[in-house]
Amino acid sequence: MTDPVLVGSELCVTRRGTKILDGVSLTVGSDAAMLVQGPSGAGKSTLFNVLGLLEPPSSGRLEVDGRDASTLSERQRARLRRTTLGFVFQDFQLIGDLTARENASLPQEHAGDRDPGWLDTLFERLGIAGLEHQYPATLSGGEKQRVAIARALANRPEIVLADEPTGQLDPDTAESVLNLLFSMKESTETALVVISHDPQLAQRFDERLFIRGGTLVSDAASTPDASPSTETN
Numbered sequence: 001m002t003d004p005v006l007v008g009s010e011l012c013v014t015r016r017g018t019k020i021l022d023g024v025s026l027t028v029g030s031d032a033a034m035l036v037q038g039p040s041g042a043g044k045s046t047l048f049n050v051l052g053l054l055e056p057p058s059s060g061r062l063e064v065d066g067r068d069a070s071t072l073s074e075r076q077r078a079r080l081r082r083t084t085l086g087f088v089f090q091d092f093q094l095i096g097d098l099t100a101r102e103n104a105s106l107p108q109e110h111a112g113d114r115d116p117g118w119l120d121t122l123f124e125r126l127g128i129a130g131l132e133h134q135y136p137a138t139l140s141g142g143e144k145q146r147v148a149i150a151r152a153l154a155n156r157p158e159i160v161l162a163d164e165p166t167g168q169l170d171p172d173t174a175e176s177v178l179n180l181l182f183s184m185k186e187s188t189e190t191a192l193v194v195i196s197h198d199p200q201l202a203q204r205f206d207e208r209l210f211i212r213g214g215t216l217v218s219d220a221a222s223t224p225d226a227s228p229s230t231e232t233n
């Protein structure tokens with residue numbers, strides 16, 4: 001594995017006395033393509049939030065780009081999130097009264113580091129050049145997700161975290177969005193971590209982890225939604 005960009009050690013999240021994540025340890029290399037699979041309620045979104053510095057773990061250690069997240073102030077964490085991480089969500093999370101271009105440029109605006117040329121490149125490579133001035137309501141699901149990918153890559157992050165990025169798309173559009181995520185991962189040299197319950201995604205990823213009851217388990221056979229029959233290795 002190349003140098004790790006994300007290292008979680010014994011991550012736990014407890015809510016109302018219940019352990020939602022229970023001792024999750026993982027290492028994401030700088031060129032990783034990692035899929036975290038698991039059934040509904042397994043703790044995938046919670047893990048996504050913790051890895052994305054969106055919520056702190058109750059215990060355990062998280063290192064992002066070599067920095068121990070627990071030692072950072074909220075402001076430093078927000079800065080690290082902006083500069084190192086890009087996010088793609090199942091429901092796109094585009095702002096309705098901003099155009100596609102304005103949505104994609106938000107991370108640059110927040111970082112105070114505008115790079116319109118890079119946004120042009122992203123729109124071009126993602127096949128959405130020409131849609132810059134349209135509002136989300138006028139875009140198809142696949143187009144919205146491509147705008148969301150442009151937004152995730154706007155600040156040239158080290159890691160893209162995607163939570164069920166194909167969950168709301170029809171199979172053909174899902175395939176094309178996944179192809180784009182992978183081709184952008186290669187060309188921008190980012191690590192890609194996708195969280196999904198969809199076993200169909202499995203064959204695309206070098207590394208697969210399975211979560212069940214808040215704990216990483218060793219193989220797909222332990223997760224009913226992730227049948228090993230769909231695996232290629």
Ligand SMILES: Nc1ncnc2c1ncn2[C@@H]1O[C@H](COP(=O)(O)OP(=O)(O)OP(=O)(O)O)[C@@H](O)[C@H]1O
Nearest residue numbers: 015016020038039040041042043044045046047197
């Ligand atoms: N605020 C909360 N308080 C108590 N329990 C919670 C809270 N948020 C989530 N949970 C529980 O934690 C467990 C894991 O939730 P999480 O959303 O991480 O699962 P998931 O694997 O992403 O599920 P899905 O695929 O259905 O979205 C679930 O049992 C959920 O009910």
